[in-house]
Amino acid sequence: MSGTDLWTLLVIVGLTATTVIARCFFFLSNKEWPLPAWAGRGLQYAPIAALGAVIAPELAFSGGQFSLSWTDARVWAALAAAAFVFWRKHTGYAMPGAIAVGMAIYLPLHLALGW
Amino acid sequence: MAGVSVGLTAWAFMTGVAMINSGMSTVEALAMTLLVFAGSAQLATIPLIAGAAPMWVILATAMCVNLRFVVFSLHLRQYFIYMPRLKRLVLGYSTGDLTYVLFVKRFPKSPVTEQARRAQLAYLWGGNSINWVFWQSASIAGIFLGSAIPPGWGLAFAATLALLALTCALATTWLRGLAAVLAGIVACLTYTLPLRLNIVVGIAVAVAVCMLLEPKKKDVSTPLRSK
Numbered sequence: 064m065s066g067t068d069l070w071t072l073l074v075i076v077g078l079t080a081t082t083v084i085a086r087c088f089f090f091l092s093n094k095e096w097p098l099p100a101w102a103g104r105g106l107q108y109a110p111i112a113a114l115g116a117v118i119a120p121e122l123a124f125s126g127g128q129f130s131l132s133w134t135d136a137r138v139w140a141a142l143a144a145a146a147f148v149f150w151r152k153h154t155g156y157a158m159p160g161a162i163a164v165g166m167a168i169y170l171p172l173h174l175a176l177g178w
Numbered sequence: 179m180a181g182v183s184v185g186l187t188a189w190a191f192m193t194g195v196a197m198i199n200s201g202m203s204t205v206e207a208l209a210m211t212l213l214v215f216a217g218s219a220q221l222a223t224i225p226l227i228a229g230a231a232p233m234w235v236i237l238a239t240a241m242c243v244n245l246r247f248v249v250f251s252l253h254l255r256q257y258f259i260y261m262p263r264l265k266r267l268v269l270g271y272s273t274g275d276l277t278y279v280l281f282v283k284r285f286p287k288s289p290v291t292e293q294a295r296r297a298q299l300a301y302l303w304g305g306n307s308i309n310w311v312f313w314q315s316a317s318i319a320g321i322f323l324g325s326a327i328p329p330g331w332g333l334a335f336a337a338t339l340a341l342l343a344l345t346c347a348l349a350t351t352w353l354r355g356l357a358a359v360l361a362g363i364v365a366c367l368t369y370t371l372p373l374r375l376n377i378v379v380g381i382a383v384a385v386a387v388c389m390l391l392e393p394k395k396k397d398v399s400t401p402l403r404s405k
Contacts, residue, residue: 067203074227075206076219077237080211085244087270089251090258098252101389106245108388111354112361113242114345116380118220120369121233121338121364129369132404137335144339148346156303161343162336173332 134173170175186276186309187316189340193217194320196337199329200228204321211317213308219243231374239377250278256288257297264295269302273315273366277305353388360384 084091089098122141123131133140144165151157174178197207214220215254219240226236249269258266262398273281281302330340348353365380 067205068209070233071202071206071227072209074223074233075210075213076237077338078210078216078223078232078240079258081219081240081244082214082216082247083267084272085245085247085251085357086273087242087251087267088248089255090266090270091263092265093259094363095255099260099334104191104392105385106249108354108357108385109242109245111180111345111348112342112357112381112384112388113245113377114218114222116339116349116365116377117225117239118338118345119366120379123366124369129366130310139339142340144342144391145346148343152347156184157347158340159184161287161346162188162339165339165342166336168330169335173335 134176134178136169136176136178139172140169143168184337186312187216189217190313190316191320191323192336192340193220194322195324196221196224196320196334196340199323199334201329201338202227204250204325207321208318211314213322215245215313216240216274217313218344221337224337226377227375229374231377234377235374239381242381247334253282254278255300259287260295269306272306272310273302274306274309277302277309280305302372318348353392356387356391357384362385 123129123135144161147161147164148157151160154160194207197210198204201223202210210220219332221242222243223236226239250273253271253320258269261269281298285298285300289298324333337355345358349358361384363375363380364383368376368379370376371379
């Protein structure tokens with residue numbers, strides 16, 4: 064654990080602003096303005112693309128090196144978690160269940176086999 | 179509803195654990211949960227903050243993850259616009275995924291009478307308050323318990339799994355699924371770019387490709403010009 068630094072606090076303030084701007088975007092102003100069609104289409108894909116771009120390097124790299132292999136506990140855990148979500152998609156416990164299943168695969172492989 | 183509450187609590191707890199395990203101080207983690215109040219954007223930016231990525235990359239990533247709220251705000255405008263701006267902003271800020279979905283399910287139409295306005299506001303304030311208390315207590319519990327779990331166990335990996343689960347849940351069409359896969363592959367291929375720009379490149383390529391692949395809708399309002 065490290066100390067509190069000003070840069071991180073500034074990032075937190077900036078992130079707070081993104082929450083407010085995103086959640087209030089279309090009622091920030093009193094004037095109504097239509098969403099351009101291309102923006103509406105882009106909105107379909109940007110959130111999931113952002114998540115994919117953040118997660119994939121977290122899974123495929125370790126310590127700055129490409130480390131994807133069959134003896135990587137993270138790969139098996141991720142596959143199991145993804146399968147669980149698609150299997151239990153329309154239930155309230157799909158997401159916590161996926162985390163639990165993923166960790167149940169990850170921890171034994173990681174702690175016992177050192178994968 | 180019970181399943182959703184378990185999910186919400188687990189999600190908030192994980193976010194708390196992930197913040198503290200990434201090396202944030204307790205003050206920073208508490209400030210983040212109390213101010214930012216957006217679980218998926220927090221989880222997505224935690225590794226970027228830990229890796230000291232430039233501020234604009236962190237904010238752009240958070241904004242992209244938050245874009246679903248922009249769509250919600252377009253819908254909520256008709257419900258909120260009669261209120262003074264500050265009240266709208268406070269209400270908008272405190273309405274997360276869960277309370278938005280419950281609210282528009284309970285009230286499919288925007289209010290016309292004074293009575294309907296009051297009923298809607300009471301419902302939303304009630305839902306938001308409960309959601310806020312649940313979210314913050316689980317997140318703060320995660321912050322304090324997270325530091326007690328040895329980092330060697332690799333529990334921080336649960337945060338990656340949480341994001342992965344959210345991604346799979348968002349993949350409701352094949353094009354959206356493709357967007358996630360493409361963004362991931364491009365972000366890995368461009369991993370050596372400085373300043374975590376690989377994230378930005380991954381998002382841009384995936385969104386552009388999916389918009390190009392999208393089936394064209396026939397637009398009757400602008401007929402093609404002959405010649």
